Amino acid sequence: MDDFTSLNRTIERIVGIRTSQYKEDYIKRRVLSRMRISGKETFEDYHRFLILDNGEKESLKNALTINVTEFFRDPDVFRAVGQKVLPDVLGTRKKIRIWCAGCATGEEAYSYAILVREYMRMSPVDATIYATDIDRVVLDRAREGVYDIKALKNLTEQQIRRYFTLREDGKYEVKPTLKEIVRFSHHDLMSGVPAARFLDLVSCRNVTIYFNEKQKKDLATLFYEALSQGGYYVMGKTEYLLRESEGLFTPVDSMQKIYGKSPVQ
Ligand SMILES: C[S@@+](CC[C@H](N)C(=O)[O-])C[C@H]1O[C@@H](n2cnc3c(N)ncnc32)[C@H](O)[C@@H]1O
Numbered sequence: 001m002d003d004f005t006s007l008n009r010t011i012e013r014i015v016g017i018r019t020s021q022y023k024e025d026y027i028k029r030r031v032l033s034r035m036r037i038s039g040k041e042t043f044e045d046y047h048r049f050l051i052l053d054n055g056e057k058e059s060l061k062n063a064l065t066i067n068v069t070e071f072f073r074d075p076d077v078f079r080a081v082g083q084k085v086l087p088d089v090l091g092t093r094k095k096i097r098i099w100c101a102g103c104a105t106g107e108e109a110y111s112y113a114i115l116v117r118e119y120m121r122m123s124p125v126d127a128t129i130y131a132t133d134i135d136r137v138v139l140d141r142a143r144e145g146v147y148d149i150k151a152l153k154n155l156t157e158q159q160i161r162r163y164f165t166l167r168e169d170g171k172y173e174v175k176p177t178l179k180e181i182v183r184f185s186h187h188d189l190m191s192g193v194p195a196a197r198f199l200d201l202v203s204c205r206n207v208t209i210y211f212n213e214k215q216k217k218d219l220a221t222l223f224y225e226a227l228s229q230g231g232y233y234v235m236g237k238t239e240y241l242l243r244e245s246e247g248l249f250t251p252v253d254s255m256q257k258i259y260g261k262s263p264v265q
Contacts, residue, residue, distance in 0.1 A: 102207030106142025132187035145174030194226035205236035220245035
């Protein structure tokens with residue numbers, strides 16, 4: 001077994017990331033970046049260091065599951081969801097179930113919660129947003145729901161006042177009116193099991209960029225099965241459906257990467 005393969009086995013075992021399910025090149029780039037930072041020249045040296053150093057295990061895990069996110073990331077996407085998806089789902093039923101898969105520190109899930117709450121201002125609806133991630137550290141931060149003012153740059157003054165409380169330390173905490181409709185939980189998208197079923201919307205944005213082709217295909221099937229008939233799938237702006245998965249979804253807004261679940265043939 002070569003040094004990189006042996007290092008990968010150790011990462012799977014002690015860091016808890018299934019490296020074999022990601023593109024090899026992706027893992028290699030992240031590991032090389034950690035090697036540069038920690039001053040290790042070979043995979044073998046870095047391997048030994050990783051086994052002994054608990055801080056490095058955490059740093060590598062963070063490097064492998066980059067958690068960059070923001071409220072209303074790509075605002076046009078959320079505008080299109082507000083204009084096309086919500087009226088369709090909530091028009092008659094007054095109930096919505098959303099799965100925000102790979103939610104990082106919570107901004108995406110709370111953005112959907114704001115969108116739904118704004119829509120609900122006219123009439124009460126029953127809403128649940130299942131927000132999941134593989135990284136327990138970001139999930140704790142998401143549950144806490146405390147953000148710097150900089151993180152709220154895509155929100156209007158009115159939305160900030162309505163949905164956040166300014167704390168004494170100058171940070172903004174998400175109000176219970178949003179927290180009560182978002183359920184954060186740990187979930188590995190590679191587990192093959194959905195975090196919820198009978199969904200109206202699955203939003204999995206900027207997550208599959210780290211996945212290999214088989215993983216992307218399996219994930220599209222998983223989302224298809226988790227959605228109700230008439231449900232929607234939202235991808236990240238730079239993500240795309242593989243040709244094999246194109247039959248599962250029909251474009252609703254190709255620019256904003258919003259798809260509808262194709263009817264069963
Ligand atoms: C770049 S963030 C995207 C956050 C948010 N969806 C957005 O678009 O702003 C990617 C997230 O995917 C999560 N992730 C990576 N692999 C995952 C997996 N196998 N299962 C669940 N989450 C995963 C990471 O932990 C990270 O929080």
